[in-house]
Amino acid sequence: MKTRKFALKLEIPKSMVHEIVHDTLGYQKVSARWVPKMLTEDHKLQRVEISQRLLLRCQQDNGDEDMTHIGVGPAEDF
Template structure:
């Protein structure tokens, strides 16, 4: 809280105010946060988890601040790895993330296949381990054959590149199944 706000509150209380609640004031009531808009925002996010608040605002013709209120406070979403995901994980998701195998030495590693539900909010290794280095590789290059350039880059990767990507997820999902944002 800013010092200006503290001074203002002190002044109000000296003048006899006894409540911290905002007083009612005149003006147009907020009509954008209705049930219909709330449902539409949820539908748009479920269709495309990478949708931006501005895009939702334009599609529904409601202010971006109201979209933010609906997305964050009513639905409990937050942006993670460029996707909207629920803030709270289910107990099943937390159980799965706590029971991931510990990384073994490279020579003895064996990857187990873990069931991955369709809309699981877990991080995908490709979001941070694959696409970042690929973008750095392609940066500043002029070429006609994008697919060929990507295939060439993939063929030159170290054999442990993808294994390292899978195991680098562990510290990001480590705290009792809750996400750690970095």
């Protein structure tokens, strides 16, 4: 979601949303997306768990599933 949409939804200035996302939450903009500057242990664990589930799913399908159909990114982008 874009900072403008958050600002409209929360009825606060866009600059305040940017300050919260950047300064308070510690996210930075990379390739037009807000991403954490540093992954927490929870984030790292979540990435490993998701990767393991995807690998298991692919192995269970005996490679029948086309891996090009697996999306990466925020759910609202799909």
